[in-house]
Amino acid sequence: MKIALITDTHFGARNDHCHFxxxxxxxxxxxxxxxxxxxxxxxxxxxxxxxDRRKFVSYKIAQDFRKKFIQPFVDLxxxxxxxxxxxxxxxxxxxxxxxLDELIGERYKNITIYSECQTVEFDELPIFFIPWINNxxxxxTFDEIEKTKSIIAMGHLEIRGFEMHHGQHSEVGWEKDxxxxxxxxxxxxxxxxxxxxxxxxxxxxxxxxxxxxxCPKGFHIFDTETLETxxxxxxxxxxxxxxxxxxxxxxxxxxxxxSQNKYVKLIIVNKKDLYNFDRYVDRLLTESKAHDIKVIExxxxxxxxxxxxxxxxxxxxxxxxxxxxxxxxxxxNLNRNRLKGMLKSLYIEAxxxxx
Numbered sequence: 001m002k003i004a005l006i007t008d009t010h011f012g013a014r015n016d017h018c019h020f021x022x023x024x025x026x027x028x029x030x031x032x033x034x035x036x037x038x039x040x041x042x043x044x045x046x047x048x049x050x051x052d053r054r055k056f057v058s059y060k061i062a063q064d065f066r067k068k069f070i071q072p073f074v075d076l077x078x079x080x081x082x083x084x085x086x087x088x089x090x091x092x093x094x095x096x097x098x099x100l101d102e103l104i105g106e107r108y109k110n111i112t113i114y115s116e117c118q119t120v121e122f123d124e125l126p127i128f129f130i131p132w133i134n135n136x137x138x139x140x141t142f143d144e145i146e147k148t149k150s151i152i153a154m155g156h157l158e159i160r161g162f163e164m165h166h167g168q169h170s171e172v173g174w175e176k177d178x179x180x181x182x183x184x185x186x187x188x189x190x191x192x193x194x195x196x197x198x199x200x201x202x203x204x205x206x207x208x209x210x211x212x213x214x215c216p217k218g219f220h221i222f223d224t225e226t227l228e229t230x231x232x233x234x235x236x237x238x239x240x241x242x243x244x245x246x247x248x249x250x251x252x253x254x255x256x257x258x259s260q261n262k263y264v265k266l267i268i269v270n271k272k273d274l275y276n277f278d279r280y281v282d283r284l285l286t287e288s289k290a291h292d293i294k295v296i297e298x299x300x301x302x303x304x305x306x307x308x309x310x311x312x313x314x315x316x317x318x319x320x321x322x323x324x325x326x327x328x329x330x331x332x333n334l335n336r337n338r339l340k341g342m343l344k345s346l347y348i349e350a351x352x353x354x355x
Contacts (some may be wrong), residue, residue, distance in 0.1 A: 001123035004036055005220040005229070007047035007156070007188030008204045010087065011069065019261070019291045020208075025068045032219060033072045035232060040355045042078050043122065043223070047188035047202065048085025048132060048156025051099040055090065062103060074108055074311040084115045085156040085188060093135040115137055117141045119148050123224040128182070130155025133174070138320050142178065151183040152227065162201055164190045171337040184227065191215075193231075206234055210265075213239040238291075244277070245269035251280045257312075259288040268297035299317040309331040 014020040036044070046320045051057060051065075061256040073080045082100055090097040093113040104111055116137055127151040133141050145153075158173035170190065176199060179185050185199045192215045193203030206217050240262045244251065247270045266284065271277040284293055322343045326336050 001125075001224040002039065002041050002044065003122060003222045003224065004032075004041050004044040005047065005154070005186060005202060005222050006190060006205055007033070007048040008085070008201050009046070009069070010049055010052040010204070010208055011065045012057050013052040013208050014263045020238070023236065023261075024063065024206060027234055027236055028068055028072070030235075031232075031234060032205070033076065036078060037076055039221075044073065044080050044221075045154060046076055046082040047154055047186065048083045049087040049188055050082060050085065051088055052104075054087055054099075056316065056333065057084045057099065057103070064101065067178065070104065070108070071113070073110060078110065080111045081120065081129070082106075082111065082113050083129055083154075083156055083188075085112070086132045086158075089132060089134070095132060095134060095137065102265075117144050119150050125224040125227075126150040128155075130152045130157060132156050133158075145179070145181065153179060153182040153187075155185070155187050156189050157185070157187040157199075158189055159199060160189070162190055162196075163192045163194045165192055166214045168211075170341075172341050184221070186220075186229070200229070206236060207238050210239055210263075213237070213241065221311070234239065238264075240290075241265045241267060243267050243269050244271060244280070246271060246273055246276060252276050254280070256280075256288040259284065259290040259293075260291050264288070264290045264293045266293060266295045268295065271297075 006315065009024075011024070021100065035041075051131045055064075070080075072078075082104070084095045084098045084100055086092075088100055089095050098115055099115045103116070104113060114120075114129050114131050117128065117130050117140070119128050121127070126149060128145065128148045130141060130145075130153055130160065134147070145214075157179070158170065159176055159179075160170055160173040162170055162173075164170050176196070179199065183198075187201055190201045191204045191208065191212060192201065194201050202216060202220055204217055205219050207213060216233055217236075218232050221230045221232065223229070238261070240259055242259070242264060244266055265285070268283070281295065323340050326339050326343070329336075
């Protein structure tokens with residue numbers, strides 16, 4: 001039996017921006033559901049963070065979500081098993097109020113929602129589901145882990161030590177040994193695909209933020225007989241960084257069409273020929289059909305490979321600015337990773353507040 005695995009879809013991310021919605025749903029319309037139909041896959045497991053906003057969802061996102069994500073499962077007669085992730089819950093200390101129950105509930109015979117842990121059997125293979133662990137359900141969850149006979153776990157877990165994004169490891173979360181009884185653990189939550197041979201973070205199916213640009217995206221197919229997974233790469237990209245260095249490349253011959261329908265950062269390393277630089281920028285602005293272009297300089301004293309993502313992110317997102325500020329603090333005995341974690345938590349909470 002083949003089962004599709006997908007996680008961290010974050011419907012409603014990026015403030016319902018139309019370009020991102022088109023980008024997200026193109027993946028479902030032209031890759032995900034056609035693949036399931038072509039390969040006659042009749043079961044799918046979603047490992048949490050279905051929605052992006054914990055507190056609310058717009059009518060338009062709710063409608064698109066039902067029409068473009070939920071309805072195809074119904075039309076194709078595919079059983080969908082959905083776990084509650086941290087972005088799906090209204091409260092932080094309980095999963096009782098969540099977006100999946102409110103938006104989907106028991107309306108569909110082929111869709112099952114899991115807000116608490118349980119063992120679910122697929123083709124005589126028991127898989128232990130672990131939705132988001134919080135203060136209310138933690139003890140029950142770990143008690144049930146000890147009882148289950150399943151050797152496979154799937155969930156939405158925050159585990160210490162794994163990469164959240166490229167080069168940024170989590171300093172908070174559960175210890176890995178909490179899940180050592182399982183042969184294999186598949187999980188959502190962190191957006192970068194990574195693993196230690198035992199615990200596998202599957203990653204997001206598409207790019208959502210700039211820190212996704214260095215990590216291939218996609219979904220997975222799990223085989224209940226071989227217990228192996230196959231990754232299906234999503235080739236779509238919405239972010240692009242261009243390092244401009246006319247000392248090593250003639251940009252007058254570079255096509256700008258690769259930037260079509262993308263958010264672009266043009267990072268200036270060297271621009272010795274100002275005339276050709278202006279011509280290139282003009283072509284980028286007028287011919288590329290990019291959604292947005294940011295020009296970032298001056299890095300003339302650095303080599304392109306030495307320009308860190310953290311530097312370029314300064315011009316783009318708040319979280320990176322906060323992290324760079326913490327790194328620059330001249331304070332002894334400061335646990336910078338812990339402070340960054342606290343700031344990230346506050347930032348996410350503030351972003352989710354109703355205004």
